[in-house]
Amino acid sequence: MKMENYIRAIAGSVILITLFLGWLVSPYWYLFTGFVGINLIQSAFTGFCPMEIILEKIFRVPR
Helix, strand or coil: CCHHHHHHHHHHHHHHHHHHHHHHCCCCHHHHHHHHHHHHHHHHHHCCCHHHHHHHHHHCCCC
């Protein structure tokens, strides 16, 4: 799988998990959902994605 596919899968998973936690535990989890969404938007314009750096360092995922 390519790096872009991993990032999309992780972002989608985090969004779904935090939506569930916001509904079940506390509405403050929606702030984290918003953070992920904002990060996705800024990475589309700047090309900088922190998750990409993390995946490269931990799992040595090729670009």
